[in-house]
Amino acid sequence: MNQHSYISDSIELLKSMIDIQSFSREEKDVADFIEQFLKIRGLSPRRKGNNIWVISKHYSQDKPTVLLNSHIDTVRPSSGWTYSPTRSTIESDRIYGLGSNDAGASVVSLLALFRILEEEEQPCNFIFSATAEEEISGDGGVASILDELSPVDLGVVGEPTRMQMAVAEKGLMVLDGEVMGKSGHAARNEGINAIYQALSVIDWFKNFEFSKKSDFLGDVKMTVTGIEAGSQHNVVPDSCKFMVDIRVNEHYQNRELFELIQQQVSCELTARSFRLNSSFIPVDHPLVKRGEELGLEKYGSPTTSDQARMPFPTIKIGPGDSARSHTPNEYIIVSEIIEGVQIYKGLLEGLHINSK
The missing domain is CATH 3.30.70.360 (Alpha-Beta Plaits)
Known part of the structure; x- marks a missing residue:
């Protein structure tokens, strides 16, 4: 498949994900669907609870590892929806539905990127993960699988940031x-x-x-x-x-x-807890420097994400706009997904970083 086909395939996946109710701690059905989606396409997903991940076929212990992570759970819909929140609706270039923006678009964009990068061996190992319980900072989410992964040197956390770089998070x-x-x-x-x-x-x-x-x-x-x-x-x-x-x-x-x-x-x-610490990546990190070369802005995010559960450098970046999250008639623009994959590719293809 070519790059365009991977993106189109991922957009179809997003539509299906929206059609499957996936409130926090109720992600089993959507996790089942994603697991089958990956298997049908020749990937070898691993699973723990409602968390799914795929390790690069080019994996080597001699290379640093990058985790590409976003979440499959959603909040419950607020009042005021005029579309069905759990049925994808397409109008012009927009896909409406609960979780379309936060963070289904990031899930499918990172998956498309992972499949593109798998075409050739990279200087880094890549792991794609679609995880649960982010919206409630639950222990059954990404934190529960970190010990299952190889040592991770860098995390890319997919959240709607308009594809700008959140280099710090409160x-x-x-x-x-x-x-x-x-x-x-x-x-x-x-x-x-x-x-x-x-x-x-x-x-x-x-x-x-x-x-x-x-x-x-x-x-x-x-x-x-x-x-x-x-x-x-x-x-x-x-x-x-x-x-x-x-x-x-x-x-x-x-x-x-x-x-x-x-x-x-x-x-x-x-x-109540000490676990949701602030996150930060040094501004001289190779990923941040490459983002600057691409013209991306650096900023600090006031919202909390799965970055707080990751004990390694992370950056938060993804298609969509945080202002649409948790609102009636949440949507993502198809062109934002396409742009997101392109920017992710520019950031990560051929990236060289140091191992821990």
């Missing part, structure tokens, strides 16, 4: 806090009001600035997004609970940041 950490007081009758001057005690803590989260700033991601951003206290109007509350959404730049690991916060705040804090 991490996410959610904290639950509790400030204690002492209950008493509201009509009398007794008790210690936990809400009042919490005001200074909440004010600290609102105004504190960490010293390390990022050229691409800016400051660490902390936002108090929930508060719970009190049970009835005449009782001084003895507990005030709150939660904080923290978006972390690449200069801090989540656990490190948590310890710094604990030193500053005098209340009980619990992190």
Whole structure:
């Protein structure tokens, strides 16, 4: 098959994927379909759970390895759809349907690229993976197969970025806090009001600035997004609970940041997870330099993806626009997929990188 045929084949795959419901943790049917699609085309997919991957037939332990990854799960459709979210609809150059933009277009574009690169041996090994549970940062997604792969030296994460290079991505950490007081009758001057005690803590989260700033991601951003206290109007509350959404730049690991916060705040804090760390690839990396030669822009992404689960350098890039994700009448433009494959090819064909 020629390059055009691989792209056309992948576009047909995308239409079929849209027609198969694949909410997070419910990806079995679409994973079954993709597995069969790959086998019919002479590839040798491997599978764990609802994750599918293919290793290059030219694989050699003497070469560095590049992972081409995107996700097959979708969020549940929001209200406001005028098309059927789980049936592909084609109008002019647009394919409408849930997951078309986020991230089905990246899945099929990376697959087309993988098949193109398989035509000739490359300086790098390539592994294509279509993985589950990205939308919920689940442990049954890409993180569950990394030990199954050879040591990976570079990851290309397919997400809708208008084919610009996200060279950094904010991490996410959610904290639950509790400030204690002492209950008493509201009509009398007794008790210690936990809400009042919490005001200074909440004010600290609102105004504190960490010293390390990022050229691409800016400051660490902390936002108090929930508060719970009190049970009835005449009782001084003895507990005030709150939660904080923290978006972390690449200069801090989540656990490190948590310890710094604990030193500053005098209340009980619990992190829900430390696993979604910020991602970053050096701007002098050969892949980034090649992207610059192609005229691609570098930027920092505020959203979290499977990059957070990958302990090796990664770049996030893919066809489509993040602004369309999780919205009614989500769509991808066919020409964006074609352009995406061409740019991926320009980035990765003949690429030389160092092994770990």
